[in-house]
Amino acid sequence: MAGPYSGIRVVDTTGLSGAYATRLLAGLGAEVIRLESPDGSPLRRLSPFAENIEAPENSLWWSYLAMGTRSVVIDPQDTESLMQLLATADVVFEDQLPEKSVLPAGEISPTTIRTKILPFGSSGPKRNWHTSNLVAWAASGILYTTGFTNRAPVAPAAPLQLAYHASAASALVGTLLALRSRRMTGRGQEVEISMQEVTLSIAPETGVPMFMDDRVHRERTGNRRDLGRPFGLYPCKDGFVSIIVLMPRHWTAMAQWVSEATGNESITEEVFVDNAVRVEAKDLIDDWVEELTTQGTRLELFEEGQRRGIPITPVNTIDALVGNPHLEAADFWTKTHLQDDTEVTIPGAPFRSSSPWWSMAPAPRLGEHTHMYLS
Amino acid sequence: MTDTDDLPLKGVRVFELGIAIASPFCGKLMAHFGADVLKIESRMSPDVVRILGSAWLKDREDLAPISSDTSPYVSEMNASKRSVGLELKTEEGKAAALQLLAECDVFLANFGARALAELGFDYDSVAAVNPNIVYVQLPGFGSDETMPYYPFVAWGPNQAPLVGMDDFTGHADDPPAGIATIAPPDYMSALHAAIATITGLEQRETTGEGVHVDISQFETTLALLGPFVMDYDLTGTVYSRIGNRSIWGAPQGVYPCTGNERWIAISATEAEDWTTLRSLVGQAVDPEFDDASIRNADQDRLDEQIAAWTSSFEVEDLAHRLQAAGIAAHVVSTNEDLLHDTHVTSREWYQVAPSNRLGRDVFSGCAVKLSATPGRWTEAGPSMGQHTREILSDVVGLSDEAIDHLISAGGAFEQIEPGMVATRPWNDWIHLLVPGTEDARDL
Numbered sequence: 001m002a003g004p005y006s007g008i009r010v011v012d013t014t015g016l017s018g019a020y021a022t023r024l025l026a027g028l029g030a031e032v033i034r035l036e037s038p039d040g041s042p043l044r045r046l047s048p049f050a051e052n053i054e055a056p057e058n059s060l061w062w063s064y065l066a067m068g069t070r071s072v073v074i075d076p077q078d079t080e081s082l083m084q085l086l087a088t089a090d091v092v093f094e095d096q097l098p099e100k101s102v103l104p105a106g107e108i109s110p111t112t113i114r115t116k117i118l119p120f121g122s123s124g125p126k127r128n129w130h131t132s133n134l135v136a137w138a139a140s141g142i143l144y145t146t147g148f149t150n151r152a153p154v155a156p157a158a159p160l161q162l163a164y165h166a167s168a169a170s171a172l173v174g175t176l177l178a179l180r181s182r183r184m185t186g187r188g189q190e191v192e193i194s195m196q197e198v199t200l201s202i203a204p205e206t207g208v209p210m211f212m213d214d215r216v217h218r219e220r221t222g223n224r225r226d227l228g229r230p231f232g233l234y235p236c237k238d239g240f241v242s243i244i245v246l247m248p249r250h251w252t253a254m255a256q257w258v259s260e261a262t263g264n265e266s267i268t269e270e271v272f273v274d275n276a277v278r279v280e281a282k283d284l285i286d287d288w289v290e291e292l293t294t295q296g297t298r299l300e301l302f303e304e305g306q307r308r309g310i311p312i313t314p315v316n317t318i319d320a321l322v323g324n325p326h327l328e329a330a331d332f333w334t335k336t337h338l339q340d341d342t343e344v345t346i347p348g349a350p351f352r353s354s355s356p357w358w359s360m361a362p363a364p365r366l367g368e369h370t371h372m373y374l375s
Numbered sequence: 376m377t378d379t380d381d382l383p384l385k386g387v388r389v390f391e392l393g394i395a396i397a398s399p400f401c402g403k404l405m406a407h408f409g410a411d412v413l414k415i416e417s418r419m420s421p422d423v424v425r426i427l428g429s430a431w432l433k434d435r436e437d438l439a440p441i442s443s444d445t446s447p448y449v450s451e452m453n454a455s456k457r458s459v460g461l462e463l464k465t466e467e468g469k470a471a472a473l474q475l476l477a478e479c480d481v482f483l484a485n486f487g488a489r490a491l492a493e494l495g496f497d498y499d500s501v502a503a504v505n506p507n508i509v510y511v512q513l514p515g516f517g518s519d520e521t522m523p524y525y526p527f528v529a530w531g532p533n534q535a536p537l538v539g540m541d542d543f544t545g546h547a548d549d550p551p552a553g554i555a556t557i558a559p560p561d562y563m564s565a566l567h568a569a570i571a572t573i574t575g576l577e578q579r580e581t582t583g584e585g586v587h588v589d590i591s592q593f594e595t596t597l598a599l600l601g602p603f604v605m606d607y608d609l610t611g612t613v614y615s616r617i618g619n620r621s622i623w624g625a626p627q628g629v630y631p632c633t634g635n636e637r638w639i640a641i642s643a644t645e646a647e648d649w650t651t652l653r654s655l656v657g658q659a660v661d662p663e664f665d666d667a668s669i670r671n672a673d674q675d676r677l678d679e680q681i682a683a684w685t686s687s688f689e690v691e692d693l694a695h696r697l698q699a700a701g702i703a704a705h706v707v708s709t710n711e712d713l714l715h716d717t718h719v720t721s722r723e724w725y726q727v728a729p730s731n732r733l734g735r736d737v738f739s740g741c742a743v744k745l746s747a748t749p750g751r752w753t754e755a756g757p758s759m760g761q762h763t764r765e766i767l768s769d770v771v772g773l774s775d776e777a778i779d780h781l782i783s784a785g786g787a788f789e790q791i792e793p794g795m796v797a798t799r800p801w802n803d804w805i806h807l808l809v810p811g812t813e814d815a816r817d818l
Contacts, residue, residue, distance in 0.1 A: 064601035130703035132642035169566035189747035214430035223553035
């Protein structure tokens, strides 16, 4: 395996909480081993599943997140094999408190880096609490502020499991720092991630420093905000577009566009250049803007609005993204193979580097590499 | 307190052209772990956190000159960085910046790619003065000028819808709710930038060569959509919003409790969770829901019955009961709840550090915790231009006269009104956010 972290051996004992991190590590060249029990990683039980492939090889979550890694199966009772594998690891990813873990509580070796991703961290009154993507967002202040006023609050992009992926990405940052530190000092250490703190760190808008400063009890405002007009989501022929107009030059371009497209002469009046006036007259402004947006598709409005210099984006759905002309031109999408050799489209590398950093083999079969690591 | 000498990023100097969140959040992480992060600032086109100001300052005309140093986001995104006032659009300021760049290890920027190129700080220009630099940029749509969306503009809240997040947010029968108050793509891009930067530094140790990393925020965030893209390719299925439900089991949701707008989040999607939940809800939920397939098939009715049960509980009490039984649950916290969350404060999540302008300031800590080399906060967010003179002198090696000349020519600026200090109205309560607090409810 090539890549900047080739030669580093990683054992991942987590499920969803660490998977995105070790996927990236594998892409960057590390030798990543997924430790599985005989009935397989919890990731293998996550739908959607590929048709025509038998369990436990059919989960698309596994097929995506386990790319580039190796599968080693060890029975949880088999402490000897477990220790044999762990003894060779540079990094171990874990998601359990010490008292609940099958891994040794004490030091594995002075050079091992142990990365622990825990629901609420290893200390504090909630250290034993359980979590989920939903619960992590509830504990961040963001869930409460997301959604329409007359409906229950909703988690941001719930199906994507963002709280887990953000925790994994944070865990990887800590792991890479610990590897750098080990290169300089020769010593390993522990990296700890509390999923609650990860969601708090990406939610300062509802955080305590902000609240103490302005004492504003943030509430749900639906899909528009009264910081400006137009500001938020507007309906169009095939869904919605997102428009955020704050700056005078963006408004001038917006008003001109509405005027040209709908024959509206009032909207270009000087008085509306003032954002405060537009917020005051928000229903009127919204009606006028909707007369424009309902005439076009997401892609048409996006490309024409951007041509005019307006911050407008489509509210994309998966089908629109896969067919997006920019991503196609940039050759972003790539392919992997499922266990029955079916070729399937996946997102490409998360960043582009002038060095050859990224390569990804298909996800392994359950126990495919056990023989390589256990004598 | 760890000595900087032990920190993983000791000796690493970062030149940061950051605005708002994506690049500043990455820079703050690096500063915490020992890097000397230089935030390059402009009065001609300031970072948005310098424009925001502070809520309590609105009626204080006497303090208007220092408004740019008072937004809570200044410390939230820039703690422990040094601020250098350099006007890159002037010939003199640009020349000084390039001299400074020659002494840096990392270039980090989230300016739009076209704006960065027009300023003359694209990769080729920077590598010309510092060939070994680790150059990491986070433009919205990539830095390849031949690509269709290269010149496009998007604010943080425009990016989430672009990558499918708004469509995934909300109840199934409602219009998309959108993610009004956070921009996950900014933070995910920032974390990827940190990963790329550390990787680049490590690789430079072995190869001696720098690297150019292009983090197109559009592409980076799409890497989180893998399984949904695959299912679309295989079956044509277009996943969309499903409220707070799980695609993997039921029940999971946000349910009402006693009081106005008090909600609890509960995840009980595994078979053993249901057995536990059943022992708590008793007869309040129909016996037929003991069948997992019925729980999944009739979630509307299941949620109604659970909501009827939760609505007689006080929310904090119910969260403790559920967690004590082993079920993932939490109060849907408001910002005021977080102020009183003793778990969060017991882990020292909020940090207090000296501030040149405010005496001291409070900000969120770092979610990445290392046992042997924990990071440190030297200072809260800097004042605009606070460190201009010391950096131009110590790092670039300019004489005082040369610095004076640079400033009078408009190429650089120092902190405005250095003697003018302010105190946040709640300064006296800061100590309540650190462990040992008794009660912060007086706020």
